[in-house]
Amino acid sequence: MRKIAPFIFILFCTGLIFQACNNTPQEKESYEAEWLGETQQEIINTIEDQFQGFSRTMVEVGYRYQELYWAGQDQNWEYAEYQREHIEEALESGFVRRPERETSSQQFMSVALPEMEKIIEEGNKEKFLQNFTRFTASCNTCHAMEEVAFMVVKIPEKRNTIIYF
Numbered sequence: 001m002r003k004i005a006p007f008i009f010i011l012f013c014t015g016l017i018f019q020a021c022n023n024t025p026q027e028k029e030s031y032e033a034e035w036l037g038e039t040q041q042e043i044i045n046t047i048e049d050q051f052q053g054f055s056r057t058m059v060e061v062g063y064r065y066q067e068l069y070w071a072g073q074d075q076n077w078e079y080a081e082y083q084r085e086h087i088e089e090a091l092e093s094g095f096v097r098r099p100e101r102e103t104s105s106q107q108f109m110s111v112a113l114p115e116m117e118k119i120i121e122e123g124n125k126e127k128f129l130q131n132f133t134r135f136t137a138s139c140n141t142c143h144a145m146e147e148v149a150f151m152v153v154k155i156p157e158k159r160n161t162i163i164y165f
């Protein structure tokens with residue numbers, strides 16, 4: 001037993017050294033970035049912060065909603081579909097960041113957006129304008145469910161767009 005003891009001791013020390021060597025690269029790990037941070041964790045935190053939550057999604061959706069409306073008024077159906085599709089994509093990206101918002105958007109995502117797609121495909125301005133009231137109400141339904149009922153979306157009255165048809 002006495003003869004084995006030194007061997008066990010050496011094995012133990014080798015293990016410690018091996019572990020220490022293995023850890024060193026991670027501790028010293030650093031990346032070149034101008035402002036994102038140095039460690040992997042710092043960089044991940046900064047990226048998440050910079051992406052922000054849901055308000056950024058909504059600023060984009062607000063803009064695209066107005067563009068969609070004027071595209072319909074102009075009967076520029078290609079541009080209308082472009083904006084409708086980007087509203088959908090912006091929301092889907094938003095749900096990656098804030099998954100808890102998805103439930104309240106079900107009516108908007110699975111009824112309002114597909115309905116709008118069909119009407120754009122038909123290219124009927126009268127139907128589009130009628131439907132736009134329902135579409136807007138669906139924005140507001142989600143706002144009520146998400147406890148931001150004080151943010152009331154209203155159909156635009158003044159044109160504020162640089163895209164004309």
Ligand code: HEC
Nearest residue numbers: 054055058059061062065101104105108139142146148153
């Ligand atoms: C998930 C359901 C949901 C849907 C669908 C939705 N919204 Fe919102 N909206 C929100 C929430 C939640 C906020 C508040 C954002 C926050 O808390 O960060 C908001 C905020 C906004 C804001 C204010 C953004 C700002 O920070 O200035 C606008 C504008 C807006 N929404 C427009 C719309 C329009 C237009 C539609 C329909 C085309 C729509 N929203 C559909 C949930 C939704």
